[in-house]
Amino acid sequence: GEDVEQSLFLSVREGDSSVINCTYTDSSSTYLYWYKQEPGAGLQLLTYIFSNMDMKQDQRLTVLLNKKDKHLSLRIADTQTGDSAIYFCAEIPDSSYKLIFGSGTRLLVRP
Amino acid sequence: DGGITQSPKYLFRKEGQNVTLSCEQNLNHDAMYWYRQDPGQGLRLIYYSQIVNDFQKGDIAEGYSVSREKKESFPLTVTSAQKNPTAFYLCASSHRGFTDTQYFGPGTRLTVL
Numbered sequence: 001g002e003d004v005e006q007s008l009f010l011s012v013r014e015g016d017s018s019v020i021n022c023t024y025t026d027s028s029s030t031y032l033y034w035y036k037q038e039p040g041a042g043l044q045l046l047t048y049i050f051s052n053m054d055m056k057q058d059q060r061l062t063v064l065l066n067k068k069d070k071h072l073s074l075r076i077a078d079t080q081t082g083d084s085a086i087y088f089c090a091e092i093p094d095s096s097y098k099l100i101f102g103s104g105t106r107l108l109v110r111p
Numbered sequence: 112d113g114g115i116t117q118s119p120k121y122l123f124r125k126e127g128q129n130v131t132l133s134c135e136q137n138l139n140h141d142a143m144y145w146y147r148q149d150p151g152q153g154l155r156l157i158y159y160s161q162i163v164n165d166f167q168k169g170d171i172a173e174g175y176s177v178s179r180e181k182k183e184s185f186p187l188t189v190t191s192a193q194k195n196p197t198a199f200y201l202c203a204s205s206h207r208g209f210t211d212t213q214y215f216g217p218g219t220r221l222t223v224l
Contacts, residue, residue, distance in 0.1 A: 004153070030210070042117075042201055042215040043154075088153060098169075098209055099144075101153030 022089030115216035134202030
């Protein structure tokens with residue numbers, strides 16, 4: 001089946017690293033995404049990774065993919081208060097060709 | 112300045128009324144989507160369209176209708192048949208279809224009074 005799971009909440013201190021985790025069930029997924037949603041706003045695409053990659057780095061963001069364990073993570077280095085938002089993991093399983101979202105992880109950055 | 116616009120940002124409706132949410136994109140994307148977001152949940156697909164004059168039901172289409180008369184526009188009508196319409200509605204588009212990256216509009220918050 002298709003299911004994407006994330007922890008609901010993460011709190012970090014400003015300047016620390018944040019790691020948001022995601023597990024998915026469909027091993028045939030070709031693309032996996034991370035979106036950011038600020039309060040009352042739409043979703044902003046942060047980054048994505050192809051399933052044939054293990055890691056992707058983009059400035060403060062690092063995405064790690066463990067296909068064997070079906071685990072995806074997003075690391076934010078030097079987390080700032082502006083990073084406080086809800087982060088959604090999403091996959092496109094080959095079986096359905098729809099974008100399947102997790103329920104989102106709310107990141108709170110404490111000063 | 113390319114992007115996706117949704118209007119209005121906030122919408123209030125009385126029970127029993129139909130209401131139409133607007134979504135426009137100038138990205139020249141073929142595919143457009145409507146999602147519903149409820150508190151503490153991920154997004155659920157309502158309808159999608161991969162080409163003008165064609166659209167398909169998503170996972171929660173009951174009580175909703177759409178049209179795709181123009182490439183850049185994909186309005187969503189929330190009908191009185193939708194039992195629990197209060198939610199945040201997000202429109203998205205992608206170049207061709209689901210395997211292309213989806214870009215989202217700012218959303219419309221619908222409240223039924």
